[in-house]
């Protein structure tokens with residue numbers, strides 16, 4: 587039997603040989619690893635192989651507009667977006683990403699087919715959500731979401747896609763914008779969300795989850 591230290595050297599050698607191959611590497615600090623490899627070997631653990639996240643704890647990234655994904659990854663990397671789940675999960679993961687990797691990741695997700703929307707059974711909630719999405723809440727000067735996010739919630743320029751997003755995640759983010767400064771790049775959304783009641787938030791979140799987008 588080989589002495590333990592020899593086995594260890596062999597084992598360590600095997601691991602670093604794996605990392606030296608950028609096509610199979612999970613090394614988030616190696617600028618040679620391509621965005622596609624990172625997306626499929628690291629990000630996939632939470633966001634799904636093609637950006638369709640099964641668990642509502644993790645946002646869907648599939649079909650997201652690229653400038654938005656780029657901005658969020660840079661926000662996590664710079665530690666400016668600091669809502670609790672953001673810093674807990676995304677700060678460490680984004681710390682060593684290069685600008686080129688970030689652009690590549692954003693392009694990867696933008697090219698993936700968007701999720702099929704999850705139906706919401708509560709008709710009253712959907713109708714109320716649709717009204718907010720399409721016309722806002724006039725009495726409280728809340729603007730229509732469609733004006734920035736697209737009439738089907740498909741995203742518009744740098745305004746993020748909302749269609750098909752998990753309602754739980756949408757609720758969480760609307761409350762972050764409304765009640766905290768944890769997403770400093772979201773100052774527009776702070777104004778938008780300011781006057782929404784908790785019921786408004788839940789209604790509009792259910793509605794966007796049910797939208798197929800374009």
Ligand code: HEC
Nearest residue numbers: 628629631632643644645655658669671672675676679691
């Ligand atoms: C261990 C789980 C986990 C892994 C792995 C992970 N993420 Fe995330 N990611 C999250 C969570 C949780 C959030 C939601 C953060 C929040 O609520 O602010 C998130 C949010 C995001 C967002 C913001 C989405 C939005 O709609 O604003 C982007 C973009 C993102 N992740 C990209 C990535 C990329 C790219 C990778 C791989 C380098 C990755 N994530 C790996 C858990 C993960």
Ligand code: HEC
Nearest residue numbers: 729730731733734746756759760769771772774775778790
């Ligand atoms: C004036 C333009 C504008 C309007 C109107 C608007 N939004 Fe936004 N929204 C934005 C911008 C810009 C962002 C990105 C903020 C950031 O980068 O942090 C955003 C982000 C969001 C996010 C976070 C998405 C994610 O993946 O984390 C949600 C949820 C959201 N908006 C919901 C809504 C809802 C619901 C309405 C209608 C009540 C609405 N927005 C109206 C501009 C707008």
